[in-house]
Amino acid sequence: MFDAAPELQRELKIFTVGWLFNASPKGKKALSFSGASSRLTDIKKVYSFLKEQNQTSLAALSSAPLRLKLDNFLQEQGYAQGTLEQTFVAINGAIGDAGWHNIPLDIKPIKSNKEAQRLSDKDGQQTLVIPERLCHAIYGKAIALIEEALPHAQLLADTESALQDNYIAGKRILDSKVQQGHSYTFMNGDGSIDNRKYSTAIADYQPREPHSLISPLAEKLPHVPLKNANEFKRYLGQLITASYIVCGGFSGMRDSELDKLTPNSYYKDTLSGRVHHMLQSHTFKLGEKRETWVTAASSKTAIDLMTMLTKRWRSEATYPDEKYADSLWLNQSARSVPPRLITKWNERLQRF
Template identity: 30%
Template sequence: MKKDTLKIYLPDSVNENQCPEACDVIFLHRRQCWGELNDIPICIDNKGNVVARFGDIIWNLEPLVVTKNATHRQINFSVLKSHPSLLYEMKLICYGWLFTKNMQYSLPTKISTIIGRASGLKMSYKYLMSNSLDSISRICEPEIWGKYLNFLEEQKKSAGTLVHILCSLQQAYLLFPWMGLDYREIKFSPTNLSKKICRDEAIERAQTLAIPEDIADKLLHFAVNLVDTAWQYREQLGETERRIQENYKLGEQAVQNKIISGQWKWLTTEEGTPAFRHHFAKEAARFFPFNPAEIISELLTDYPDRPTDANGSWWHLQRGNLTSACFVCCAAFSGMRESELYELTSESYYNAVYSGRTFHFLKGKTHKMGERHTEWVVAPIVQKAVEVMSALTKHLREYLLQDASTARDKELAQCLWLSQGQRSTQPKRISCWALRLTNFSKYSGAIVSEKDYAECLRSNPNSQEKIKNHVHIGKHWALSPHQFRRTLAFFTIKNRLGNAIAIKQQFKHLYLQMSEWYCEGGIPSRLDEVEADKELQKMIDTVSNEQITQKYWSWFHGTETLSGSHGKDILKLRDDLPIMFRSWEKLYKLVKDKRITLH
């Protein structure tokens, strides 16, 4: 990396007032100007407030994270707190990743990628700490490099995890000239090296699992039924959610009035603590103007899925299942990435008529190779899923829009996947679907059978070890968002609904090889349920043998001239044919027994 290529370089979506001034952090570090160095802004929110400085042990980078589904929004350096020199060095590397441009890339690296890199780099720094080394550049020394690889091998990591660790080290290596570190040049391929030092059973990259057909049927049948039923009552469901939240707010206000008036002094002693919030919410529930069961009974009288004893707990469960069902429908019938699903809004669905046929689409954004608008072809049920989710989160979006002061805040407030699981908290985007989809799998009855397990092994040739560790007969299927994308590609190929080129277009892949990777196992699985028609095969064999026999009969008993060495031999035999060639039946038997062929 050349020094003249270094500059502050943030994503296009970041406002100018969020861009910190360029600082020579290397100079300050060499001069040990710790106060000035620690005060350098790292992240500024859209209002101009500094939310992270160089000296912070945790860098909060949330204002810079573009993708809405990112679960990690900060870099935590606490593991290096007891080693100041290594702590500052890793911070310099992360600063370089965040704010410098090198000639290797045409676009800035996504903040979420940098956060992931920092996580991978910590393993290298753990090695430095355990061996009392003072700089990451020491790893490049030949005698230390071998010990470092032995250390990684002892961790018993998978090849994929080791690639992540080694790539982070490689990216840090590119910053050494800028940092002024003395180092010995060392070249290695993270992919090839990881296969040599990973644990034996984890050499190959484990692929996301394609869901077995019977389990997929149960999951999708459960989701579609929930959405279909809820769609007819979507306005009532949305109003129920709004009224129950409003009911809590009124109870909350009653408790607040008692505290302000001085009637309740016992509840103010721990104000701001988790215990206070727990007791406050508990007391607020006692002062509800209406019983949640009454609200549900009033608004959902005709709702088929409502039991006679429906109460607030039932509604909490029902709302969670409906949210998961809508997510499953959108993911399973579009093949969208999780980050793309988070770009959906209440206006994302539309349809168009071509040649008399109606096609259904979702429009949104993709973040591969920069943010851009695009669209996906989807199944009709997706329209209902979007409309149900829009009704359920309408009041949440309206609430967030009231406080939105910037264009980004307004965009985030339009997200379809909002939740307010705890009535006392602000509405927020659902950041992790793992627990929700686990519960959804249980409620749908998606239990793995021996047949499902066998099919899973056949359908996922690149994930045999993963199946042994994570798929268990008699247990519920462990569902994850990316499985829907993999499963759609797999079943498209298996059932001849499309090819890898169609998958590439639908999945917004950059390379056809990636689409083919998603389709792995699709073609071989076509043969699983294929049965040979013995009668048809016998008929085909008979016709083939008769044609060959007829060909030989015409040669032996015909008058036309034959050429070639074999043809000349037949001409010599015509005057005195062997007995076995004089009868058509005998000739046919020779052909049938494969004693004579055309080859």
């Protein structure tokens, strides 16, 4: 996002590292990882504005005319008061750490709440906040699921493929018998097909019992309910949602950015001698350019797991647009339909 503005990019990275590792002599409580990620997301709005104005540092906001331009820019975006307040809090965070980082900003701290109220009459009351305790429980469950599954990712993928191939074989046998003149209850008098009965008949002709295909995996994961194909499908769905939660929760990416993650989205970067876990994705505003987010090591686990689980699906799916090409977030809702890009994430997250 800031490759064309290296001075801004470097300054933003320095502040972010400080927030991530509490690199401040003030003795204040460190931000949580998600807190540092959220602060980065908030201040990126300001750095994007500075880039558009051809500025090289946050210090440019010490200019009254430029600060007025920033206020007008934020107003034009239609942000709610809460969003604006968090943006100003992020600026104050940079101001507070500037001295320690030896970055002369010469900006007075902003009265974030007052300024947010001045710039917006949207109170954002419709925003729902998830209690921190519940957030920790959700993230903990998601991480535990993917870490347990990763050692068995290839077996999971092989099991899914075997179940699909078993279905295709059963369908082929049944369709062949229909062509030979056999009659079945799913065949209506008017020539139409009762799809529910047809699916049941296919199951009857599958060469192998689904349970026998799942049992090797069930032996590896004795604590996971995997008695039949429905339970396997449910478990696979949980792993997909858990991976999505980990990638989103520890990066601060928006839905429109998350849904374009591919097997190549994770990488490592080194800054000030420290190794950072990173995610990259396409963005709407910058076309084919990539935007990057600092994330946690668990995101690599999620990406690695999804890369293996969706390998076949990605080769069979038809993506709605080339910008989604090779996206990891696929699902096959039924054996009779091809894999599709997941779109109803709110429903999946609620079920999780």
